[in-house]
Amino acid sequence: xxxxxxxxxxxxxxxxxxxxxxxxxxxxxxxxxxxxxxxxxxxxxxxxxxxxxxxxxxxxxxxxxxxxxxxxxxxxxxxxxxxxxxxxxxxxxxxxxxxxxxxxxxxxxxxxxxxxxxxxxxxxxxxxxxxxxxxxxxxxxxxxxxxxxxxxxxxxxxxxxxxxxxxxxxxxxxxxxxxxxxxxxxxxxxxxxxxxxxxxxxxxxxxxxxxxxxxxxxxxxxxxxxxxxxxxxxxxxxxxxxxxxxxxxxxxxxxxxxxxxxxxxxxxxxxxxxxxxxxxxxxxxxxxxxxxxxxxxxxxxxxxxxxxxxxxxxxxxxxxxxxxxxxxxxxxxxxxxxxxxxxxxxxxxxxxxxxxxxxxxxxxxxxxxxxxxxxxxxxxxxxxxxxxxxxxxxxxxxxxxxxxx
Amino acid sequence: xxxxxxxxxxxxxxxxxxxxxxxxxxxxxxxxxxxxxxxxxxxxxxxxxxxxxxxxxxxxxxxxxxxxxxxxxxxxxxxxxxxxxxxxxxxxxxxxxxxxxxxxxxxxxxxxxxxxxxxxxxxxxxxxxxxxxxxxxxxxxxxxxxxxxxxxxxxxxxxxxxxxxxxxxxxxxxxxxxxxxxxxxxxxxxxxxxxxxxxxxxxxxxxxxxxxxxxxxxxxxxxxxxxxxxxxxxxxxxxxxxxxxxxxxxxxxxxxxxxxxxxxxxxxxxxxxxxxxxxxxxxxxxxxxxxxxxxxxxx
Numbered sequence: 001x002x003x004x005x006x007x008x009x010x011x012x013x014x015x016x017x018x019x020x021x022x023x024x025x026x027x028x029x030x031x032x033x034x035x036x037x038x039x040x041x042x043x044x045x046x047x048x049x050x051x052x053x054x055x056x057x058x059x060x061x062x063x064x065x066x067x068x069x070x071x072x073x074x075x076x077x078x079x080x081x082x083x084x085x086x087x088x089x090x091x092x093x094x095x096x097x098x099x100x101x102x103x104x105x106x107x108x109x110x111x112x113x114x115x116x117x118x119x120x121x122x123x124x125x126x127x128x129x130x131x132x133x134x135x136x137x138x139x140x141x142x143x144x145x146x147x148x149x150x151x152x153x154x155x156x157x158x159x160x161x162x163x164x165x166x167x168x169x170x171x172x173x174x175x176x177x178x179x180x181x182x183x184x185x186x187x188x189x190x191x192x193x194x195x196x197x198x199x200x201x202x203x204x205x206x207x208x209x210x211x212x213x214x215x216x217x218x219x220x221x222x223x224x225x226x227x228x229x230x231x232x233x234x235x236x237x238x239x240x241x242x243x244x245x246x247x248x249x250x251x252x253x254x255x256x257x258x259x260x261x262x263x264x265x266x267x268x269x270x271x272x273x274x275x276x277x278x279x280x281x282x283x284x285x286x287x288x289x290x291x292x293x294x295x296x297x298x299x300x301x302x303x304x305x306x307x308x309x310x311x312x313x314x315x316x317x318x319x320x321x322x323x324x325x326x327x328x329x330x331x332x333x334x335x336x337x338x339x340x341x342x343x344x345x346x347x348x349x350x351x352x353x354x355x356x357x358x359x360x361x362x363x364x365x366x367x368x369x370x371x372x373x374x375x376x377x378x379x380x381x382x383x384x385x386x387x388x389x390x391x392x393x394x395x396x397x398x399x400x401x402x403x404x405x
Numbered sequence: 406x407x408x409x410x411x412x413x414x415x416x417x418x419x420x421x422x423x424x425x426x427x428x429x430x431x432x433x434x435x436x437x438x439x440x441x442x443x444x445x446x447x448x449x450x451x452x453x454x455x456x457x458x459x460x461x462x463x464x465x466x467x468x469x470x471x472x473x474x475x476x477x478x479x480x481x482x483x484x485x486x487x488x489x490x491x492x493x494x495x496x497x498x499x500x501x502x503x504x505x506x507x508x509x510x511x512x513x514x515x516x517x518x519x520x521x522x523x524x525x526x527x528x529x530x531x532x533x534x535x536x537x538x539x540x541x542x543x544x545x546x547x548x549x550x551x552x553x554x555x556x557x558x559x560x561x562x563x564x565x566x567x568x569x570x571x572x573x574x575x576x577x578x579x580x581x582x583x584x585x586x587x588x589x590x591x592x593x594x595x596x597x598x599x600x601x602x603x604x605x606x607x608x609x610x611x612x613x614x615x616x617x618x619x620x621x622x623x624x625x626x627x628x629x630x631x632x633x634x635x636x637x638x639x640x641x642x643x644x645x646x647x648x649x650x651x652x653x654x655x656x657x658x659x660x661x662x663x664x665x666x667x668x669x670x671x672x673x674x675x676x677x678x679x680x681x682x683x684x685x686x687x688x689x690x691x692x693x694x695x696x697x698x699x700x701x702x703x704x
Contacts, residue, residue, distance in 0.1 A: 044533045267533070
């Protein structure tokens with residue numbers, strides 16, 4: 001029995017190796033494999049990415065596809081587990097023979113897949129994962145980051161916060177990689193821009209912490225001027241609710257990356273706290289340009305809800321894929337990658353460029369503060385300051401020096 | 406800040422109150438778990454999922470009645486009943502055939518059920534974050550001891566907790582069904598031999614236990630964002646509390662919840678970075694010295 005199963009395994013392995021080595025068939029479609037988390041609290045974000053992507057794909061396919069080929073896509077749920085995500089990515093490439101990979105909201109999975117696609121030379125578009133290692137330490141030719149990373153978000157926030165009069169800062173957040181990365185991104189850059197700021201203390205709570213009252217009372221007792229709150233996911237809403245319940249938002253101003261996003265403010269309705277500072281890459285109501293209005297209308301018609309940042313990531317990824325092949329002129333991986341470098345496309349938030357040196361998409365960042373608005377059932381960002389992508393992205397030298405050559 | 410009673414600082418007292426309000430939620434959920442474990446001998450991993458379903462149902466009911474005060478009170482009544490209905494369906498279709506099976510099998514079964522419930526919640530409510538607003542009577546905060554804010558809703562929890570505890574005590578000690586359940590927990594064969602329909606007793610206890618899980622979910626909903634994944638965080642804590650307190654012992658669940666809630670909130674004062682370690686350290690210490698739990702277990 002044992003020898004039999006070993007033999008079976010060996011022949012399966014041999015066959016799959018042969019399949020990989022055979023030349024890729026000239027399919028009639030361009031296949032995109034999406035690995036993402038569709039289980040648990042992250043689902044609210046990843047559904048946006050998928051819907052935005054689907055919307056663009058429908059449009060592209062309706063107008064003839066890319067070089068006569070239609071875009072086909074398939075999704076795999078990694079359940080926020082890197083080992084599952086990597087296995088799914090391998091299955092998509094080796095068995096489903098996808099041309100392009102896309103995903104994921106989990107940075108650990110993204111980095112694992114990045115190593116894999118580097119060897120397999122499959123273009124990989126990152127949506128939502130925010131680790132700065134994606135383009136820096138672990139960056140390479142085949143990876144494209146379609147969203148901001150923690151270092152960029154930190155810089156943008158620091159640019160805005162350095163103009164404010166606060167001096168004594170407290171840093172608090174979720175005790176995991178994302179929380180620490182955001183906090184460090186903001187703090188290190190703020191200290192560079194405004195050396196007079198002081199860190200009076202730090203608090204870290206477990207990811208998924210639901211009861212912030214004990215931490216908030218501790219922070220209030222230290223009387224800082226401002227708090228940098230590094231929460232992610234459902235921690236955003238939990239913290240804002242606790243801030244309102246304890247009156248923190250009226251006592252000490254604080255900042256969270258994505259505090260002003262619809263995904264955080266909409267569930268709370270009129271009960272969200274006012275006066276919270278936040279950075280975000282997309283609002284459906286700002287900028288009020290024809291492009292944005294058209295995108296919002298299309299999305300609403302298709303999905304009966306307002307688009308959020310994930311939708312923009314998915315939508316633009318599809319557009320760039322289409323344009324990349326069109327510019328390359330043929331279905332050739334290497335020409336496709338080269339065509340994308342430095343490409344600029346129109347988008348609902350203006351012209352977006354994929355930077356040539358590190359394949360980072362340069363999105364504008366909006367720094368604003370939450371405020372009630374009679375037109376909407378939820379709070380929106382007000383006093384919006386736009387920070388252009390090129391102003392808050394680390395320079396090419398800084399990014400590339402992290403890469404081992 | 407000056408000390409109260411001459412020696413306890415106001416910061417410590419306010420942290421104790423914060424810990425106690427967390428204790429209330431933990432107690433309500435884990436007492437249900439303990440009841441089911443003690444009487445039915447079922448380690449109900451799906452308890453966390455029922456807690457999550459309670460929170461989502463609270464969102465739906467609250468929205469049906471327009472959010473706000475009316476919405477909350479209706480949710481408080483209707484959502485736990487909804488969870489009770491779900492658990493009744495599960496009990497009649499699955500559990501009633503499996504009471505004689507061994508614990509590992511039941512553990513696996515309830516674990517599978519928790520996965521199924523998790524996906525059902527995703528199908529019914531979708532992946533979005535939901536929020537149940539705090540009713541306006543409980544909004545805002547009180548300044549304790551000069552300057553430390555304590556949410557009014559937490560005071561509400563501090564009042565409701567003992568009420569539920571007393572009601573549970575009355576149920577298990579003073580009602581006929583309570584006495585029969587306690588007997589069934591000790592010796593189910595004898596109870597059956599005396600002519601009582603053990604199957605219906607088990608169903609009733611199961612539904613009451615799950616009702617408590619749903620109630621915990623409704624009570625916690627205004628303070629957190631209602632999301633998928635709520636079940637996993639809570640079930641771990643609930644099981645540890647039940648093990649710490651003594652399997653099947655509802656007062657053990659109370660003691661365990663007190664230890665859990667207080668060590669966490671006071672631990673934050675001592676070592677903020679590692680505040681979450683203290684409850685688990687307490688579990689280790691308790692189990693080292695009393696492996697069967699603090700109070701007498703019914704097994």
